[in-house]
Amino acid sequence: MIRDRASPPAEEGIVANMAIPPEAEALAAIRARDVAADGTFVYGVGTTGVCCRPSCPSRAARPERIRLFPDREAAIAAGFRPCRRCDARPVASEPALVRVLEHLRHHADRPVPLAELAALAGWSPAHLQRRFTRAFGCSPKRWQTAWRERRLREGLRDGGGIAAASAGAGYGSGSRLYEQAAERLGMTPGRYARGGAGETIAWAVTDTAVGHALVAATHRGVCFVALGDDPAGLEADLRAEFPAAALVAMPERNRSAFVAWMDAVTTAAAGRPAGAPALDVRGTPFQLRVWELLRTIPPGETWSYTRLATALGLPRGARAVATACAANRIALLIPCHRVVRGDGTLAGYRWGSRRKAALLAAEA
Structure with a gap:
């Protein structure tokens, strides 16, 4: 529900404002406690009258x-x-890190060398x-x-066209955008602007040692x-995970690759090493770091x-790590x-504690 930004905190709903990310993206950042979203918005909770930064470790409120x-x-x-825990400030309120963030934003059209940022911070x-990684x-x-990815998504959703969204996100040229689109969006900019329509995901269900497994893949x-x-x-x-994509049963032309992926899943479910099959993983930078580890x-x-969390350089980040683990959509x-x-x-465990215990027992 849209509320005027000056309405009292007891009223509920999402406030519309062009300076903040779209509602779905902001709520996703809050659920993931995404530190990369800090500084782009803050949120208030109507029932408590408290405001927080996106990465606040406090228990997440209901979206409404x-x-x-x-x-x-x-x-x-x-x-x-x-909020008493986060003070509704970005993790990095230190002036040197704030200068670095502003420099990164203002020079989104090019990779900024670490040495250049270090000189700016002193x-x-x-x-x-x-210091940056810790913050x-x-x-x-x-x-x-x-x-840049967030700016691109916002521009595409605003309907101003791919060229305008590309320029606003600092991609400089359409060719650079399309070269990186699969990595950044998981699909072409045009498909993303249409809500993912046109993305094809093949899937099949197989039996494993811990029950049925549904395996889905893009090319x-x-x-x-x-x-x-x-x-x-x-x-x-x-x-529900991919509502706008075209979901098709395992196509015959991709059968050999798909069978290999399904074999990897059944092998992992049996507690044996499954190798490293190709993955199409989509998440925040922090989630990707957790999943890679x-x-x-x-x-x-x-x-x-x-x-x-300690291995990631965030010894106090256990809760954020647990949230990233819970967001994993590729079991095994x-x-x-x-x-x-x-x-x-x-x-x-997203797929049940009994299943988790069985997997660990099989691997022991």
């Missing part, structure tokens, strides 16, 4: 109770008070890399890429693996969320089941 604002001051002016390149969960290069690789007891329910999950955990070994091939609580207990 959230209001979006372009900055902390706008939220305070509307009657919200800053630090060595290595020190800047450490934002990713390198300056990845942060700039994520920021780039596996994009979705779900586990369950009901094939119809798994298909419904796939359609998950693929390095060998079968038979478990890591705690704290260990995973991105083995989030190998992450447990610090005391060794299993914690949650």
Whole structure:
């Protein structure tokens, strides 16, 4: 529901404002506690009267109770008070890091060398890399890429055309945009602007040692693996995940590649090494870092969320790591089941705790 930005905090709904990301994108950033979204908006919770930054570790509110604002001051002016945990400020309120962020935004049309950013901050390149990664969960290069991607998505959704969206996001030329579109959007800019219409995803269901597995893939690789007891329910999950894509049964012309992908899934479900099949993975820069590290955990070994966060250079980021694990949509091939609580207990699993226990037992 749209509310006037000056309405009291007891009223609920999403505020429309051109300076902030689209509602769906903002809510996704809040759910993922995406540090790359810090500084692009803040949100207020109508039931508590508190405002937070996107990456705030506080428990996420229900979407209908959230209001979006372009900055902390706008939220305070509307009657919200800053959260005691995050103060509704970006992780990096330090002037040197703020200067670096502004420089990255203003020079989105080119890769900015780390040495150039370090000189701006007054630090060595290595020190800047450490401080930036600690504050934002990713390198300056990845942060700039994520920021450009967000600008591109906003421009395409606004309906101003691909050329205008490309220029606004700093791509400089249409050819550069199309060269990077598959990586940044998972599809061409035109398809993204039409809500993903035209993207083709092939899928099939197979039996594994832990129940049915639905395997779905684009021409780039596996994009979705779900586990369950009901094939119809798994298909419904796939359609909910990719509502605008054309979903087709495994085509005969791609049969050999698809069979290899399904074999990898059944092998992993049986607790044996499944190799490294091609994946078409889409997520925030922080999620991608977590998922890449998950693929390095060998079968038979478990890591705690704290260990995973520490390996990423974020020793206090266990909760954000757990959120990224929960957002994984490719079971087994991105083995989030190998992450447990610090005391060794299993914690949650998107496809069921019993299934997680069975997978770990098979790998032991």
